[in-house]
Amino acid sequence: MLRNRYVRVVMLSRILQQLGIWIRNFAILLYVTDLTHNDSRYVSLISVVEYAPILVFSFIGGTFADRWRPKLTMVWCDLLSAISVGLVLAALSQSSWYVLLAGTFVSACISQFSQPSAMKLYKNHVPGEMLQSVMALSQSLVAVFMVLGPMAGAFIFQQYGIVTSLVITGILFGGSSLVLILLPKDLEQSSSGTVSNFKEEMKAGLRYMWSNRSLRVLSWTFAVVGLAAGLTQPLALFVVTEKLGLHKEFLQWPLMANGAAMLVGGGVVMTLTNKVRPQTLLAAGLVISALTTALIGASTIIAFSMMLMVINGLFYPCIQIGIQTLIIKNTEAAYIGRVGGAITPVFSGMMVMGMFVSGYFKETTSLLTVYMTSGILLLLGTIILIPLWHNRPEVSLEAGVR
Template sequence: MFKNRYVRTILLSRVLLNLGIWVRNFAILLYVTEMTHNDPLYVSLISVAEFAPIFVFSIIGGTFADRWKPRLTMIWCDFLSAVSMLVIIPVLVYGSWYALFFATLISSILSQFSQPSAMKIFKQHVPEQQLQGLMAMLQALIAFFTVIGPVVGAFVYQQFGIEVSLGVMGVLLIGSAAILATLPKDSSDADRSHSDFMKELKAGLRYVGRNRELRTLGATFVATGLAAGMVQPLLIFITIENLALDKSYLQYLMMANGAAMLVGGAIVMSLARRMKPQWMLALGLGVSTFNTIAVGWSTSFPLTIGLEVIAGFFYPFILIGINTLIMKNTEGAFIGRVSGVMTPLFMGMMVIGMSISGILKDVFSLFAVYTTSGILFFIGAMLLVPIFKEKSKEVVQQESPAS
């Protein structure tokens, strides 16, 4: 796979991109908690600025990725994202720190155009039998930076401050754009004849609405997206309030989660042919139910670390289970549009969860929010029951003629 020039080049650019994103995200998180004295509302707004564009622009970005030249799109997205970071530095020095939310928002929007462009290049230049391995490699890259990203991000911020952290991200993004520029130029005779965007979107919605399995998965997406969003911004408060530790200890929790994610991903790859995807997904959601409630309850650092290891280990079960079920229950002609419908469904509820998490924590308690999230994970698992019943009927029907 590494003999493929496109794979080598894009993976190298993604290394710089992921490193830059972690330096930025962790620096902004630590800076905002200092400026607001750990205000949960502002902490949750960071996540909203980062994830809301995924909900709004994922379909738009995917549509334009089919119309624009993918190499050029990726280069411009990385370059403009770097510019947005570098422009914010003097604003921070002489103006308001609120501009950080705007910079995060711009960078996240641009990523919704860059990511599908990378997938388009892979589809064009990577043999089909290697695509699954490539996707696993990309997931492993994300898990790797989940381990080292918090360490690097915390180190850069604590040693040099927010301005240098943003500058580092800007330089890394410019480096990513320069690496992508070494790819062969996009073909100039690309097909630009496309149907109306709204017609494509409506067709995808109708297809999901007619497909029972996809409707069930959509309902599961709603429950799990809300559950994940409610606790996503609050891990720093688990560190500060429940564990009574400095916020710098957050990096160790995230490292433990990421390391376990790498191991879990390897285990899932070995089980993929023997374990049905609906069972894989249900197991991941079931474990998340009890694990999330336990994280909210724990006041022990070793116990919380252990719970984060469990959470990271079973995360690939959820991710690969969902992706496999979508692939198996979707016709090839609708894969892109179904993903365009399902992803915003999940991310939309996740953004809503992140938006209200800080308010819920203030009104109720940290443990109450984590318990509610765990219950929602359980509801997501229960919503899969129709798929289990449908698959059981298929097995009975297949065995009846044989008997």
């Protein structure tokens, strides 16, 4: 898999990106909490700034990714992210800390153009039988930085401060842009039969997605999974304090255990890439996550709860890798950006909706009820997936591979 030049270069770029993002995000989080004396309103504003671009720009970025050359798009996106960090640094000494949020927002918007381009490169240049392994490797990178990212970000900020953290972030984004230059030159895109009007291309993408049964099923599955995740994500702290009777500082340990388990799970999936279909991976991940989620909401035993969080982390990559592999295998190369840009906000939007109502839901019912509801939603996602069990990919696995 790593013999493929596209996989090797994009993964190295992603390592630099992820490290830069975690250092920036944690530095901003700690800096803002210091300035605002742990005001939860401003902390939540940071999350809004990070998630809003996904909802607003994901489909637009995906449409442009289908029009533009992927290598050039990715190089410029990372370069612009580095420049935005430099502008934030220049303005920080003269302006309010709100400029940090503006810089984060701009960088998050830019990433909505870069990510679909990477998917397009995989579709065009990675053989179909390798796609699941590539998705597993991508998920493993995310898991690695879920464990190491907070540690690196907190250490650099606490030792050197916000300015050094942002300088390092800018260097990492710039380094990612330079790494991407190593990709082969973009293929010339045929203009025959393409729609030149941006609005029409967006409509064509939505029509394509709606006409593709597999993508419709995956969209509904993604929506249900997003809502389930959103319901429980803000309440992990209350599992620690209310169910386990521990101090809030203990939360870091189950989170790190969960992240480490995700890393192991992603590695296991890579070894199973030619033995297990993505539908099976996704269904297994949903069923196990449903059971562990419900049990986490009920458990009052520390060791049992930790074990459940580890199991949950082990199978979570099955969900992400299964969905991403199915999207690529069931989408033509010309529509990869738009399909990814349409499905991603479905997950993010439903997750934000779940996060918005989870606190009220808990206060009016109970923590157990919220976690049980999340588990039921995940089982519902498995049921929605049934039409895909006997489906073959709706496009050739080798379509577009160069």
